[in-house]
Amino acid sequence: xxxxxxxxxxxxxxxxxxxxxxxxxxxxxxxxxxxxxxxxxxxxxxxxxxxxxxxxxxxxxxxxxxxxxxxxxxxxxxxxxxxxxxxxxxxxxxxxxxxxxxxxxxxxxxxxxxxxxxxxxxxxxxxxxxxxxxxxxxxxxxxxxxxx
Amino acid sequence: xxxxxxxxxxxxxxxxxxxxxxxxxxxxxxxxxxxxxxxxxxxxxxxxxxxxxxxxxxxxxxxxxxxxxxxxxxxxxxxxxxxxxxxxxxxxxxxxxxxxxxxxxxxxxxxxxxxxxxxxxxxxxxxxxxxxxxxxxxxxxxxxxxxx
DNA sequence: TTCGGTGCAAAGGGTTTGCAACCTG
DNA sequence: CAGGTTGCAAACCCTTTGCACCGAA
Numbered sequence: 504x505x506x507x508x509x510x511x512x513x514x515x516x517x518x519x520x521x522x523x524x525x526x527x528x529x530x531x532x533x534x535x536x537x538x539x540x541x542x543x544x545x546x547x548x549x550x551x552x553x554x555x556x557x558x559x560x561x562x563x564x565x566x567x568x569x570x571x572x573x574x575x576x577x578x579x580x581x582x583x584x585x586x587x588x589x590x591x592x593x594x595x596x597x598x599x600x601x602x603x604x605x606x607x608x609x610x611x612x613x614x615x616x617x618x619x620x621x622x623x624x625x626x627x628x629x630x631x632x633x634x635x636x637x638x639x640x641x642x643x644x645x646x647x648x649x650x651x
Numbered sequence: 652x653x654x655x656x657x658x659x660x661x662x663x664x665x666x667x668x669x670x671x672x673x674x675x676x677x678x679x680x681x682x683x684x685x686x687x688x689x690x691x692x693x694x695x696x697x698x699x700x701x702x703x704x705x706x707x708x709x710x711x712x713x714x715x716x717x718x719x720x721x722x723x724x725x726x727x728x729x730x731x732x733x734x735x736x737x738x739x740x741x742x743x744x745x746x747x748x749x750x751x752x753x754x755x756x757x758x759x760x761x762x763x764x765x766x767x768x769x770x771x772x773x774x775x776x777x778x779x780x781x782x783x784x785x786x787x788x789x790x791x792x793x794x795x796x797x798x799x
Numbered sequence: 800t801t802c803g804g805t806g807c808a809a810a811g812g813g814t815t816t817g818c819a820a821c822c823t824g
Numbered sequence: 825c826a827g828g829t830t831g832c833a834a835a836c837c838c839t840t841t842g843c844a845c846c847g848a849a
Contacts, residue, residue: 668847669849690838
């Protein structure tokens with residue numbers, strides 16, 4: 504069963520109607536599940552392919568679908584981004600984000616044991632970890648173009 | 652020599668004029684050096700105390716003073732925030748942010764050695780780590796009020 | 800005196816709202 | 825058929841811009 508299928512099920516379980524618009528949104532995001540994209544990019548993309556789709560449908564649905572865990576939103580250094588939520592039960596994770604192509608890879612949390620010692624009297628609720636750089640694909644791409 | 656004083660010196664060294672408005676801004680931020688506040692909050696605060704100060708003076712100066720390292724801006728999960736830069740030569744660090752009072756503590760980065768192994772073929776440029784929770788002060792505050 | 804800095808007002812851009820029409824279940 | 829959902833357009837908010845005036849050096 505595909506991730507998209509699971510997402511649609513989850514919508515139904517939460518009494519969301521399966522409208523064309525929601526289908527389009529999820530299909531697009533599910534087919535780019537490695538990428539966090541900005542709402543503006545998503546908006547522009549959807550409205551290019553479905554010109555009658557309105558801004559608010561896109562913004563509203565992102566917000567709603569994020570609440571039931573179908574989508575994931577995160578504030579990056581350059582603004583809020585959305586991504587299809589592949590693993591519906593995962594909570595905290597860290598990301599490597601490629602500054603060139605925008606790809607976001609999920610990586611395990613770093614070792615916070617020393618941090619915990621330091622924050623002994625603090626209640627920790629969650630983590631947000633971003634590592635920014637250039638991914639393997641972009642590096643080989645860059646190498647081949649500079650050598651040419 | 653106070654941090655505020657150092658900041659003013661740094662302005663002069665960079666050929667910035669020491670205007671009233673810049674004084675006000677720095678005084679306020681320096682007196683709250685533990686807190687990252689949003690531009691909107693800063694704007695509202697400044698304009699409450701100095702009604703004739705314009706939005707753009709505030710926004711422009713934050714941007715300029717951040718470039719010379721007097722202020723520090725960071726995009727957190729809940730938006731862009733500013734803070735007085737206490738240590739002018741500081742390196743990267745993580746932040747513990749109190750969800751109740753907004754206080755931001757700087758703590759060393761966690762141990763990324765395992766992460767580095769996994770990202771062997773990736774070029775790492777920088778880290779951004781946020782830990783969210785309740786700080787010690789707020790916890791004791793909460794304890795005393797619930798017990799009362 | 801000079802030119803960087805400021806205030807004003809208006810524009811800009813992304814996001815949200817109110818409401819009638821629409822369509823899923 | 826009913827109520828959730830959508831599209832439209834306008835409102836909204838935060839941020840930026842252009843320009844004449846002000847004031848620090």
